[in-house]
Amino acid sequence: MAAATIVHDTSEAVELCPSYGLYLKPITKMTISVALPQLKQPGKSISNWEVMERLKGMVHSHQFSTLRISKSTMDFIRFEGEVENRSLVKAFLACLDGKTIKLSGFSDILKVRAAEFKIDFPTRHDWDSFFRDAKDMNETLPGERPDTIHLEGLPCKWFAPRDSASEKPSEAVLVRVFEKFGAIRNVDIPMLDPYREEMTGRNFHTFSFGGHLNFEAYVQYHEYAGFIQAMSALRGMKLMFKGDDGKAVACNIKVSFDSTKHLSDASIRKRQAGAAEAAGLEQQRESKRREKEAEERQRAEERWRAAWDTATVRPRGLQKPRPVNRASFPASAVSQGAAGVASS
Incomplete structure (x- = not known):
């Protein structure tokens, strides 16, 4: 669907649900076809922009709400034009249908045909x-x-x-x-x-x-x-x-x-039934995802512990001295050592 366009004239809108600001507005579009001449001179081309500007100029004081090219071939250019309300459609068709365009640099006259847009809607x-x-x-x-x-x-x-x-x-x-x-x-x-x-x-x-x-x-x-x-x-x-x-x-x-x-x-x-089945599959996927995350966390913790243990091992020359076993010394040596400490 095309993008929303600004509406300046809402006089033809009918209520759909005013409490939600929703209305229905008539489609006021037309199709315009411009027949192209055969290009006899090599390298010469017709400007789609120039054709569009000439069409805009043919409707005098009125303006298109939108005007776009819907199809372009070697034989014709087709436009879709939209106006603000239904009354303008007839006025525009009167200004365009059966008229001609003269482009600068071309001797041929371009014929214009215009008709109300045919709406694609089931009957x-x-x-x-x-x-x-x-x-x-x-x-x-x-x-x-x-x-x-x-x-x-x-x-x-x-x-x-x-x-x-x-x-x-x-x-x-x-x-x-x-x-x-x-x-x-x-x-x-x-x-x-x-x-x-x-x-x-x-x-x-x-x-x-x-x-x-x-x-x-x-x-x-x-x-x-x-x-x-x-x-x-x-x-x-x-x-x-x-x-x-x-x-x-x-x-x-x-x-x-x-x-x-x-x-x-x-x-x-x-x-x-399909939604229930899909929900069950989603729960299974979620359960597997959580299990995988738990396994990854456990492996990460094990790697961290291994790295910590490696980092805290002391070099052999800096290991803590073993405690002295006083019972392995003679009693006289112990008493002499104690006396020496006291005298000092």
Whole structure:
């Protein structure tokens, strides 16, 4: 998913969950194609930057929120442009579609075609036909019918508890946000399961191009009506966050219907069993790690003792003299020695 962009005009935003500052904002994008002439002179090229600047100049007093190249070939350059609101889309298309560009140094005229951006979003026909034709689905069972939406590219920070310093998304917040459309039966945020990546081999921690951590989630509704309302509301929309200071940013999210039985009872039991097995393996690894650390500490202590014993051995010439055995001397010698000491 692309990075969040600043929103200057929030007039078209609709409420999703105001208590968490979340809104839905219409996607207001267009595709612009510029046909390129054949380059007859060797070494001569067309500047993509110059073409982009000419397009910006064609919309007069208005401005693109974003304008980027989505594809460039020898025959054409395709751009994706975004504006602040829906009314501007029509105004921009009127200024661009069917018009021409004249570049400096080229005699050929470049023709411009512009159209509203075609949104990639499943239709009711898509999920109805999928579940009707799927041989391994039982539409009487939750998770095996159109009741679960799959969301990708949700910013973690926007779904974190408001009274927490953590930026980790919360399932409780996810429920609070999406229960607007109907009663929720179950939710799942795969990245919150410490064993999920090990079990599946997938990486659920996905960074967007802007460096913000995003996550994917599954939301399952009790009733088909809740699923329908959620899909209808999310169609053609961006997710927008509005802070307490009134400033707003928005990002694109990917929304689809779940076709993998992710929240079916059988899949949930399988993940729970896998998590228990992974937890047991983790405990075994932790036990082995502690045993290895204990063995290493013991070997280190033995090496230290050996080094200490070596360092404290005295050289033979400096050994402590043995104590004198007075019983081995004659009594007269002892008395004479004592008398000599007294007289001195």
